[in-house]
Amino acid sequence: MELLNEMQLDFLSKSENEAFSRIVIAAFASQLDPTLDELADIKTAVSEAVTNSIIHGYEDKPGIIRIQAKLYDGRIEIVVQDWGKGIEDIEKARQPLWTSKPEQDRSGMGFTIMENFMDELEVESSPGSGTLVRMTKNIKDSKYSR
């Protein structure tokens, strides 16, 4: 499938960058001319992944978060990556309502949201080396433009 466009953004694991990263992905995805709903899904999923990197990956300590995005005809692929703590048991982490920080009022629904709002979700992670989340969403009636 033909790659139409791609980008890579590195930013610090600060909470003020969550809104920033959401707009960056929205601005890039909008080149595929999605509907408002499709765009909202993408923003929400990326938000969840970025929040996870800030809160769980780096546990509010300084670190770098990377977002890569690729546009194909009718499809966007997004990777959110950190070099933080990593996940011990990925299968358990992906289960609805499971959270390692119940004391912090986390809902344990982040991965479930990503799975439901996007069409594909892959998680690669190992303790000590970090986490990579790859998500894909199909955009109906997409017209690459501008």
Added chain:
Amino acid sequence: MELLNEMQLDFLSKSENEAFSRIVIAAFASQLDPTLDELADIKTAVSEAVTNSIIHGYEDKPGIIRIQAKLYDGRIEIVVQDWGKGIEDIEKARQPLWTSKPEQDRSGMGFTIMENFMDELEVESSPGSGTLVRMTKNIKDSKYSR
């Protein structure tokens, strides 16, 4: 001076990414709580630098453009970089109305715009290795927030 936040964006030298890069820099700069006029100045200056990398640096061939931005109290520093053709005579290139592509209806005002819309402008370039433009803008009454 204390560094408040920083980011780095890599993207392809495609004309559709000009608008994208403008939104990214404006969203990041908005953390300093500028006015709409200050934001418009920053976007225009970055637009000119990115257009130069696309048109002159890579001459519409594929290449990578990098934008780095740093936020300080009351100040944003922006670097726009390419690894394209480079500039032979920087002093001449910076002169108002001077363009190497008069046949393409270029106005030769890009560097003049950057200089006027921003508070500082530095250009590093050498033929064959690329161009780096560093711009700084002071933001009055800035309040870093969120």
Added chain:
Amino acid sequence: IGEIRRYLRDNNPIRVSRSLRDVAYKALQVRDVLVNKNSREPSINEIASEMNVPREEIVFALDAIQEPISLFEPIYH
């Protein structure tokens, strides 16, 4: 055929570009109101909190209605 067209149009989900323009025009209106009220340029946060919209959204929206800038404007800036 006219009816089918209308049907298609009515079911056409909202595209981003239209909603961006709505937000942007609202932001410019709010800016004017705040300029009149405070006799100075409002900051992006002031506009955002007045509209109850994240400032990054406003930034994104404003780009959608950005008018082509005059290349010679800056000389008199």
